[in-house]
Amino acid sequence: MLYRLALSVFIVFFVTTSMAAKEESKETKTLTQTVFELERSLAILQLSTASLGDYQSLDKKIAQVKSLENRVNFLGNLTFLLCMALVVFFFQLRKQNKRLLELEKSKGNANE
Template identity: 65%
Template sequence: MLYRLVLCVFLSFLASFSMAEQMSAEDEKKLAKTVVELERSVAVLQLSTASLGDYQSLATKIAHVNALEYRVNFLGNLTFLLFMSLVVFFFKLRHQQKRLLALEQREIEKSNQQESKDVK
């Protein structure tokens, strides 16, 4: 009987704990949504009270950011191409080393055969 009572208390504790977790997760989602809506409202309010000079400076800053984005994209592409050329270079170098090793092996075998013929 005592085991059943302990089991019931344990299960009720788990059920209440999981319900509390669900409630807090829903509250966090609502709070995050409210914060996003408030930030958007503040941004709209700031833009509605902005002057022509503010819009012009904002356009200048956006153009500057776009130019920086193009530079970053170019440098990223250049870095990628350099990396790929290094990869290709190392594969070619490895292939060349294998060919050189095979050629050296053939030369060694020929010299060994030549020496064995000379000994006879």
């Protein structure tokens, strides 16, 4: 029982953190768009003086951002699957509890 309680607390923690991340996503999207536009403008201004090393550095940074995006997508999917598993678990627990109560009632009726 303690194991189930600890697992439930652990899953609730992940659900709340993912919900908080979703609430901030609207502000993050507008800020990300603004930063992107500013970086693009700066890149256009510096294009004439860019060297090969600058392009390679930019390519590495883009690869890091894509890697981070894949990790975030994976964690989001994992959180969703854990939430769904929790819902199924509680439905099964409820169903099992009803069966147990019915069994206890039938034993009580048989003893009388």
